[in-house]
Each structure stands twice: as structure tokens, then as C-alpha cells.
Amino acid sequence: MLIAVIAGCExxxxxxxLAGLVARYPLRMRRTGAALLLGVPLVDVVLLAATLVDLRNGATAGTGHGLAAVYLGYSVAFGHSMMRWADQRFAHRFAGGPPPPPKPKYGAARVRYEWREWGKALLATAxxxxxxxxxxxxxxxxHRTEALAGWPARLxxxxxxxxxxxxxxxxxxxxPKKTAAPRP
Known part of the structure; x- marks a missing residue:
């Protein structure tokens, strides 16, 4: 049952x-869009509440409970950047905004990008x-939480x-790849 709640939350x-972005850009309903976007974290609250209610009602923790914890961690750590990613693309497509910046391909900027993403994964794991x-x-x-004990090692x-x-x-x-000099 909890797996279905996790899938539903995703x-x-x-x-x-999507509803927040559609309201914000194509429908030009800024306040409604902002309210919907503020509601995105409530999905995490629903999952946390369902997980806690299930455990408080005497359920033995299983894979679903571990997945719920992982989903919550990654949703909190990566959620803001995923929302920004989607917002930039919607703004470009529907509101004439600038094209979204690509992720860096080379050099120190790419190294910083990769470490920043790893830092988010570290936060998600924590x-x-x-x-x-x-x-x-x-x-x-x-005994009831035995299935949860192995999750930190997996993470x-x-x-x-x-x-x-x-x-x-x-x-x-x-x-950058070196291009061959043009032949005379």
C-alpha cells in the first residue's frame, strides 16, 4: 500500500x-501559479504523514517505508533545483524568457557543477x-523496524x-575537443 502512496506522491x-507552471505562464495567473508551486512541498508532507500513520498503526516496516524515507530525502534535496529547471523552460517557452542556461561542459565550472550535485546527494542521504x-x-x-536498519548502508x-x-x-x-586545422 505504501508503494502506491509513494508512486502517487511522485x-x-x-x-x-505542472499545474503551477501552466497557471503562471500560459494562463498568466501569477498568484494562482505561485500558490500551486508553494503546494509542491505538501506532497512530501502527505508522504511523511502516510508513512508515520502506517507505522503508528502497528505496521512492520518494510521496503516501502525505506523507499518513503529515500524519496523524502531526495525530494527535499533536489526538489528546488528541479522546480527551477522546469520554471526556466516554461518561462522560455511560454513567456518569452531567456533560454535556460546549459550545464557547464568544461573546466572548473563543470567540476563545481558535479560537486554541487554530489553535495545535494549527500544532503538527500543525510x-x-x-x-x-x-x-x-x-x-x-x-523487530518491527529490522527492514529499515540496512537502508543507511545502501544509501x-x-x-x-x-x-x-x-x-x-x-x-x-x-x-573541448581540438578541431583539426583546415587543410590549405
Whole structure:
């Protein structure tokens, strides 16, 4: 059941975001669009509430509860940048705004970009682990929360793998390809 709530929240995130952007740009209803966009984080609150109610009602924590914590962490850490990404594209397409800036391709700017994204993943992992620990403390029964105990290690492994990208970008930053000189 909780997996369905997670899927519904993911769909809800994008529906509320899209509704806010449509109201803001094509419909030119700035206040309504802003109100809808402010409602996007409420989707996370719904998921947190559903997870906590499920656990408080005596459910044994399972994969769905762990996924809910991970979803919350990543939604909080990456949600603002995802909303900004969508807003820039909508503003460009429907309101004559400037084209969205591309992510940097080369040099120090690319290295900073990769580390910033990894920093968001670190924040997401920290939030997810805090939620997991909160769920374990809330239930107070190690047997009922046994499935949650392995999630921090999984998240740490994902973060370690993710860190390979900014590390390699730092050591070997991408450079523009050299073009061959035109032949005389």
C-alpha cells in the first residue's frame, strides 16, 4: 500500500508543479501559479504523514517505508533545483524568457557543477537517514523496524558510487575537443 502512496506522491509532485507552471505562464495567473508551486512541498508532507500513520498503526516496516524515507530525502534535496529547471523552460517557452542556461561542459565550472550535485546527494542521504532513524525511534521495536536498519548502508553505497563522477571530473576535467586545422 505504501508503494502506491509513494508512486502517487511522485505523480502528484509533477502534476502540482505542472499545474503551477501552466497557471503562471500560459494562463498568466501569477498568484494562482505561485500558490500551486508553494503546494509542491505538501506532497512530501502527505508522504511523511502516510508513512508515520502506517507505522503508528502497528505496521512492520518494510521496503516501502525505506523507499518513503529515500524519496523524502531526495525530494527535499533536489526538489528546488528541479522546480527551477522546469520554471526556466516554461518561462522560455511560454513567456518569452531567456533560454535556460546549459550545464557547464568544461573546466572548473563543470567540476563545481558535479560537486554541487554530489553535495545535494549527500544532503538527500543525510535527510533520508535522519527520517529512517526517526522511524526506528518512533516505533521503538527493533523487530518491527529490522527492514529499515540496512537502508543507511545502501544509501552510503549509492553516495560512494556517485562520488566517483565528481572525483574523476576533478582529476580529469573535460576539455573541448581540438578541431583539426583546415587543410590549405
Amino acid at each position: 505523480i502528484g509532485f509533477w502534476v502540482v508543479l 535527510i533520508a537517514c535522519a527520517v529512517l532513524l526517526g522511524m526506528i525511534a518512533l516505533v521503538g521495536d527493533a 552510503g553505497a549509492v553516495l560512494a558510487i556517485w562520488s566517483l563522477w565528481p572525483i574523476t571530473t576533478t582529476l580529469w576535467p573535460p576539455r
